[in-house]
Amino acid sequence: MTRNPSPAFFALGLGALVVSVLLGNLALLSFELPQWLRDVLPFRMLRPMHVSLAVGWLFAGIIGFVYYALRELTGRPLPHRWLWVHWAGYALVGLAIMTAYTVNIYGGREYWAFPPVLATAILALWLFFGGVLIRYGRHIQRTHCCEDTGHFTRWPTYWWMWLTGWIFFTFTFIETYLWMFPFWGKTVVRDITVQWKAQGALVGSWNMFLYGTSLYLMAHTAGGRRVACSPVGWWLYLLGLVNLIFGWAHHVYPVPNATWIRGLAYAVSMTELIVLARMIAQWRQSSTPPDASAFHGTLRWLHTTERWIFVNLILAIAISVPVVNLYTHGTHFTVAHAMGTTIGINTPILLAALFYVLEKEGRRLSAGFARHSVRMFNVGLAFFWAGFLLAGAVKAYYGWGKGLEWAVYRHKVGNALWVSYAASFLLIYVFIRIAWRAWRAASRPVVPAVKPEVEEEAIP
Numbered sequence: 001m002t003r004n005p006s007p008a009f010f011a012l013g014l015g016a017l018v019v020s021v022l023l024g025n026l027a028l029l030s031f032e033l034p035q036w037l038r039d040v041l042p043f044r045m046l047r048p049m050h051v052s053l054a055v056g057w058l059f060a061g062i063i064g065f066v067y068y069a070l071r072e073l074t075g076r077p078l079p080h081r082w083l084w085v086h087w088a089g090y091a092l093v094g095l096a097i098m099t100a101y102t103v104n105i106y107g108g109r110e111y112w113a114f115p116p117v118l119a120t121a122i123l124a125l126w127l128f129f130g131g132v133l134i135r136y137g138r139h140i141q142r143t144h145c146c147e148d149t150g151h152f153t154r155w156p157t158y159w160w161m162w163l164t165g166w167i168f169f170t171f172t173f174i175e176t177y178l179w180m181f182p183f184w185g186k187t188v189v190r191d192i193t194v195q196w197k198a199q200g201a202l203v204g205s206w207n208m209f210l211y212g213t214s215l216y217l218m219a220h221t222a223g224g225r226r227v228a229c230s231p232v233g234w235w236l237y238l239l240g241l242v243n244l245i246f247g248w249a250h251h252v253y254p255v256p257n258a259t260w261i262r263g264l265a266y267a268v269s270m271t272e273l274i275v276l277a278r279m280i281a282q283w284r285q286s287s288t289p290p291d292a293s294a295f296h297g298t299l300r301w302l303h304t305t306e307r308w309i310f311v312n313l314i315l316a317i318a319i320s321v322p323v324v325n326l327y328t329h330g331t332h333f334t335v336a337h338a339m340g341t342t343i344g345i346n347t348p349i350l351l352a353a354l355f356y357v358l359e360k361e362g363r364r365l366s367a368g369f370a371r372h373s374v375r376m377f378n379v380g381l382a383f384f385w386a387g388f389l390l391a392g393a394v395k396a397y398y399g400w401g402k403g404l405e406w407a408v409y410r411h412k413v414g415n416a417l418w419v420s421y422a423a424s425f426l427l428i429y430v431f432i433r434i435a436w437r438a439w440r441a442a443s444r445p446v447v448p449a450v451k452p453e454v455e456e457e458a459i460p
């Protein structure tokens, strides 16, 4: 019988992450590169390559983990052959996207800068993934949602989050291509409104998957299964859902919109992060310290997420205030927000998931390795992020009526970015080291798998 391809999805994702950060590093200071290198690797090519690969990492990790979790939750073998077809399709589409960028064929928008025809392949693979999620979700054992709590559904919150994330991604992914139809594409205001709305909701849909994943990890390591059926878990789900429906509104200040929708969107998107941070904080207090736990890697990466949620929350609250947004929109503040959340929140959750799979499969990495990796990651990201904020501040300050020549202005912004550039080497080192050590661990003989220390401990 063929093996579950979850680890192969992680391997693909980590490969995409490493190439992505290397290209991001080139893109960061591309204006300082020698002309010949800039001709070969222009910023307009490096940026979409970097962003597509980063998004590729997020989805490969999400899909790989959901397949792994479904096997654990149902106790049944999944249709491995078909999952491998999914894996091969995912790799081929990724390759096609990179090839298209390399030969200068674009045609898409924002995160989907590749030719739109490739979107049909992505959609087909995504529908297959949803089919597996729903079909096997039906067999999730009752024990995963504590019957004694009188829980009204047999499915834990994380499964609802994955399902909801899947439905919303399908919808918004299609929405991002509405510009191809004249009714939307030929009217500027309608086009911009739909684009910004869809891109905002798209991020919300992958966040739903990641919140579900962090709940799963808490429930299956040191938190006890009840965490996945607790009232706080349901609050997080409901807030995430309202955020998916309205959260995009705080991205579209420049286009007409009802004030109450903006207000609600602003309030909900911030509350959602607060609830997630609170859950992790509570879970951390009630769980074993990482070094004493068999799941030390998983715990460390999840704890890190909590810190970065707070840091990103402060920035998000600040740049969402309309008058501040007027200055920061389109500057490196926005990039700091996008990368602060994808690197600081999404990536550690997926790394926690990766460590969980390794730990469960008896291929765990040492506690010291996890500790050092997390420390280097935090230091690297702190400087990387601060550099972008500095560049954003410089851009916002000089961009408003100072009458500077473009070259002088560019030079000032570029100076601030040196901080991020230097810090990016540390992040690149951390990611390469994790990818390499995970690969080596996956290829060595298995040591006995570990079990959660606490099965039924409740979180209030």
Ligand code: HEM
Residues within 6 Å of the ligand: 020, 021, 022, 024, 025, 026, 027, 028, 029, 047, 050, 051, 054, 055, 057, 334, 335, 338, 339, 342, 343, 347, 421, 424, 427, 428
């Ligand atoms: C550590 C090395 C990294 C470097 C040097 C880097 C560099 C860059 C650069 C130069 C841009 C374009 C900024 C602009 O348009 O002015 C960018 C955008 C972006 N990067 Fe990174 N990046 C890194 C890591 C990552 C990682 C690990 C992720 C996600 C997992 C990520 C996600 C993104 C996203 C989503 C954007 C688009 C931001 C937007 O919408 O404005 N980056 N990055």
